[in-house]
Amino acid sequence: VGRLCFFLYVCRPPRSQRDRASAASDVYKRHSFMSSTDFGETWTNTVGISGMNSGSQTPQMASFSGNIYVIWEQKPDMISNVMEIYFVKSTDWGQTWSSPINISNTTLSTSRWAQIECIGNTVYCSWLESITYPESDIYFSKSTNGGNSWTTPVNITNDSRPQNRIFMDVFNEESIYIASDDILTFNFDEIYLMRSTDDGSTWSTPINITNNSG
Numbered sequence: 651v652g653r654l655c656f657f658l659y660v661c662r663p664p665r666s667q668r669d670r671a672s673a674a675s676d677v678y679k680r681h682s683f684m685s686s687t688d689f690g691e692t693w694t695n696t697v698g699i700s701g702m703n704s705g706s707q708t709p710q711m712a713s714f715s716g717n718i719y720v721i722w723e724q725k726p727d728m729i730s731n732v733m734e735i736y737f738v739k740s741t742d743w744g745q746t747w748s749s750p751i752n753i754s755n756t757t758l759s760t761s762r763w764a765q766i767e768c769i770g771n772t773v774y775c776s777w778l779e780s781i782t783y784p785e786s787d788i789y790f791s792k793s794t795n796g797g798n799s800w801t802t803p804v805n806i807t808n809d810s811r812p813q814n815r816i817f818m819d820v821f822n823e824e825s826i827y828i829a830s831d832d833i834l835t836f837n838f839d840e841i842y843l844m845r846s847t848d849d850g851s852t853w854s855t856p857i858n859i860t861n862n863s864g
Contacts, residue, residue, distance in 0.1 A: 655686040681709050681722055685744045699738050699747045700724070706736065712768040716743050719773050719797055721766045726752065732760045735777050739797045753791055753800045754779070761789070765818035765828075771796045774850060776818045776828055779805070784812040784833055792850050806844070806853045814839060823849040830856065838862075 681700040684693045699720060700706040706724040713719065718740045723733040735754040740747045754761035756779060764777035773793045780786035789803045807813070807830075814831040821827075826846040831839050842856035 655690050681706050683744050700750060710764055710766045712766045714768050714770055717741050717796060718744050719766055719768055721764045721775060723762050733762050735761045735764045737797055754803060763815055765816060767818055767820035769820060773797050774820050776816060778813055786812045788813060788816055790850055826850055
């Protein structure tokens with residue numbers, strides 16, 4: 651936004667702040683945020699936004715005006731075998747942040763590779779939900795009040811093709827697109843595309859847009 655730049659990254663705390671026996675564990679990761687108002691010449695001090703020992707990873711960020719929205723995946727506790735999607739926001743250009751909230755809330759399956767976009771105060775999120783790898787489906791949720799509350803996540807694919815990764819882009823309420831890398835057979839993937847024209851309420855059937863011969 652003008653001269654303003656954001657930098658979001660995953661870091662490990664110093665060894666002195668970690669349990670020595672688990673120093674190499676993914677639990678000892680957190681997301682940190684920095685901003686610059688002069689095209690990256692100088693930067694603010696680092697702000698941790700996910701907790702010191704959250705084990706968070708794969709962050710994504712969207713922003714509009716002074717609002718910055720961030721999501722990532724992490725285990726809800728130290729003994730869990732699944733990942734959940736967590737969300738935080740800042741309404742003052744990243745100076746202060748809300749507490750993380752779990753927006754996937756699927757205790758029996760893993761939520762990964764989330765995407766986030768926003769239009770004004772409406773925030774959109776999609777991710778892959780998997781009970782048994784590589785089986786998976788794309789789930790979608792949105793907030794119309796800047797992330798204060800979220801719709802119940804909905805399975806928008808519900809088909810037999812597992813997905814590896816997804817990418818979401820939101821142009822307006824009538825043009826929300828999700829592209830996915832779908833596994834057809836071992837070592838053979840295709841790119842599928844789906845669209846919503848009603849702000850995410852309904853979705854088109856995914857279509858194969860690569861159609862490789864194999």
